Amino acid sequence: MIFLSDIDVDSINTEFTPFSFSYGFDLSNLTESIKKVGLINPPILRMQKNEFIIVIGYKRILALKKLKLEKTKGFILSEDESPLECLLMSFYDNLSVRKLNEVEKAIFLSKLSSYIKSEEIVERYLPLIDLPKRKNIYEMYIWIESLSEKAKKLIASEAVSIKTIRLMYEKEIPLEEIDIYIDLMGKLSFSFNEQIQLVEYTNDICRKENIKLKGLLKKEEIKEIIKNPSLGKKDKAKRLMDILKKMNFPNLYLAEKTFKKMVDSCNLPDGVEIRVPFYFESGYRMEISFKNGKELRGKLKRLVENKELGKIKDPWKGE
Amino acid sequence: MEGRIKEIFVQKEALGYPFTYRILERLKDRKFHIIKEESPFFDDPRYKPKKDSLYLLVHKGSFLKPCPGTKQYICCRYQILNIGINCPLDCSYCILQAYFNQPYLRIFVNIEDGLKEVLNYIDERKDEIFRIGTGEFTDSLALDPITEWSKILIPHFSKRKNVILELKTKTGSIEGAISLPYRERIIISWSLNSPLISTKEEHGAISVEKRIKLAGICQKEGFVVGFHFDPLIFYPNWKEDYLRTIDLMERYLDPSKIIWISLGSFRYMPELKNIIIRRHKKSVVLNGEFIKGMDGKMRYFKPIRIELYSYMYDKLSSWYKDLGIYLCMESDDVWKESFGWSPKNSQGLKDFLDKRVIKFFGR
Numbered sequence A: 001m002i003f004l005s006d007i008d009v010d011s012i013n014t015e016f017t018p019f020s021f022s023y024g025f026d027l028s029n030l031t032e033s034i035k036k037v038g039l040i041n042p043p044i045l046r047m048q049k050n051e052f053i054i055v056i057g058y059k060r061i062l063a064l065k066k067l068k069l070e071k072t073k074g075f076i077l078s079e080d081e082s083p084l085e086c087l088l089m090s091f092y093d094n095l096s097v098r099k100l101n102e103v104e105k106a107i108f109l110s111k112l113s114s115y116i117k118s119e120e121i122v123e124r125y126l127p128l129i130d131l132p133k134r135k136n137i138y139e140m141y142i143w144i145e146s147l148s149e150k151a152k153k154l155i156a157s158e159a160v161s162i163k164t165i166r167l168m169y170e171k172e173i174p175l176e177e178i179d180i181y182i183d184l185m186g187k188l189s190f191s192f193n194e195q196i197q198l199v200e201y202t203n204d205i206c207r208k209e210n211i212k213l214k215g216l217l218k219k220e221e222i223k224e225i226i227k228n229p230s231l232g233k234k235d236k237a238k239r240l241m242d243i244l245k246k247m248n249f250p251n252l253y254l255a256e257k258t259f260k261k262m263v264d265s266c267n268l269p270d271g272v273e274i275r276v277p278f279y280f281e282s283g284y285r286m287e288i289s290f291k292n293g294k295e296l297r298g299k300l301k302r303l304v305e306n307k308e309l310g311k312i313k314d315p316w317k318g319e
Numbered sequence B: 001m002e003g004r005i006k007e008i009f010v011q012k013e014a015l016g017y018p019f020t021y022r023i024l025e026r027l028k029d030r031k032f033h034i035i036k037e038e039s040p041f042f043d044d045p046r047y048k049p050k051k052d053s054l055y056l057l058v059h060k061g062s063f064l065k066p067c068p069g070t071k072q073y074i075c076c077r078y079q080i081l082n083i084g085i086n087c088p089l090d091c092s093y094c095i096l097q098a099y100f101n102q103p104y105l106r107i108f109v110n111i112e113d114g115l116k117e118v119l120n121y122i123d124e125r126k127d128e129i130f131r132i133g134t135g136e137f138t139d140s141l142a143l144d145p146i147t148e149w150s151k152i153l154i155p156h157f158s159k160r161k162n163v164i165l166e167l168k169t170k171t172g173s174i175e176g177a178i179s180l181p182y183r184e185r186i187i188i189s190w191s192l193n194s195p196l197i198s199t200k201e202e203h204g205a206i207s208v209e210k211r212i213k214l215a216g217i218c219q220k221e222g223f224v225v226g227f228h229f230d231p232l233i234f235y236p237n238w239k240e241d242y243l244r245t246i247d248l249m250e251r252y253l254d255p256s257k258i259i260w261i262s263l264g265s266f267r268y269m270p271e272l273k274n275i276i277i278r279r280h281k282k283s284v285v286l287n288g289e290f291i292k293g294m295d296g297k298m299r300y301f302k303p304i305r306i307e308l309y310s311y312m313y314d315k316l317s318s319w320y321k322d323l324g325i326y327l328c329m330e331s332d333d334v335w336k337e338s339f340g341w342s343p344k345n346s347q348g349l350k351d352f353l354d355k356r357v358i359k360f361f362g363r
């Protein structure tokens, strides 16, 4: 049973929200629209112990409260509607109009897990929120629910990629270290690939040196980069990644630098490049861009006469 | 090993094979369950491999498969006789951990039927030499006291002129093989490592010293033996540690009865990394400079591999010149830089190892 009624906005509970999973949203558009045309879609509420619990319309109620509006129309569900039915009603309503962000998925799955066995959730509900039917994926989303608010905010806003979060989950990184990563990702500006590398590199270095992430970040050369006021967020991230690479791959790092020096000293003609595929696993490659045969011949001639080219060799080999 | 098995799962179809009953008879005081379908799919990387449970099942595919080498690196063209999957040992670096949808020690009960097909295949190709091993997806001998694989396989392979069977292990379960009257064309091999890596990383395996002593016993019993330093691990003091293993070899072995020694540095599928981190918190195997190789697997940066191989090659060769040392899944230039020569390609390496077979067993 459902009926429409006039309701005091104050009697709607916005703290206890068992059927809502909206997260990381912005109310400004909605408040503007309510200001202009009023509330078009009344919320759906359920009476519980003398107050109203929101089933559908959490954001709308928040907007009403923000606008200090006292009365609203709302649909009231009878109390025989089970909590699971209410949760699913809210879920399908959301699904019909938008995609859930990763944190919302986590909140929804976590709420659903109070009513339904994990096997059924994996089978029936994961595909509905674009997730593969895998138990470990389900468990990862339940774990996301347990992360700090700061972490969840960055995940919901896609400032931190879900792949990075998955990597942290797979490595069983402790929650306090996740907060350190989140903090760093908030302060510096990493691309998604760099975020993954950051976790891989730091985790590897900490394991090899048997230190904690906190200890690693206290190293002078790292502290200097993070604190350097003359560097922008992107430059800091780049420099940090470079230092971490050097710590993690000292030989590769040195080889790349030495090889680059060798190539630079060849002073190659414009449009000629020497590449190192697969981290020196296979032979080197030269790429020549040219517009016509004459230009190509000219470049080839200069290359043949270039004595420095003859000195190129594996950078780890001595004289 | 029998003592560690707590439970047996028997696929319904496996009840049609005498091999199943022989195992059940040997483990008659263990709980067993008949299951109708393939065991449930485990996709949780936190699964336990359940190394205390046997799963007796019928293998549907072919029993003989070429070693899954890749084009980009030189492969020895070994053939794998697939007798079972998973292993009661628990090496931190084991690739089998990445097959997390296949728990239990899986034993193929139709091995005797499969073997007939394999032998027919070999007999139809008399000009070819087959080097066959069972130790790719399991340890060849760890389960021998239960399965008696050696008794099933050795008599057939020992009789044939164009094949050798290599039983590769890290255990001491050699009684089954030794008790048989066959020595021809059977190679008992041990995986070796430095004593430190063996103690820290090869859980459930016997010590390196015991392996080498047992290899000496096998030599005295008339077996040709082989060794596999795989995976070689780069860590502080690796040189001194590997030298200790080579010293033990010098002490207990007759080098002229070693058919080959392979060297392979640690490589792993990227998915294995986090599994090792989670399952083996104290492991040191990931503490190196790993790059993604041309085959998509992670391997040490090239100069590190060359350092490992050349050191091992020099030390082993200074003990005995003709040990049949070869590299597993390496490139032509790494061969040349480490050993001073290269078989050039996979066919070249196959020819090199086939010649070792002819040298030790004739044609």
Ligand code: SF4
Pocket: B086, B087, B088, B089, B090, B091, B093, B094, B095, B096, B136, B137, B138, B139, B170
């Ligand atoms: S002995 Fe071989 S198969 Fe068994 S756990 Fe060790 S690496 Fe894996």
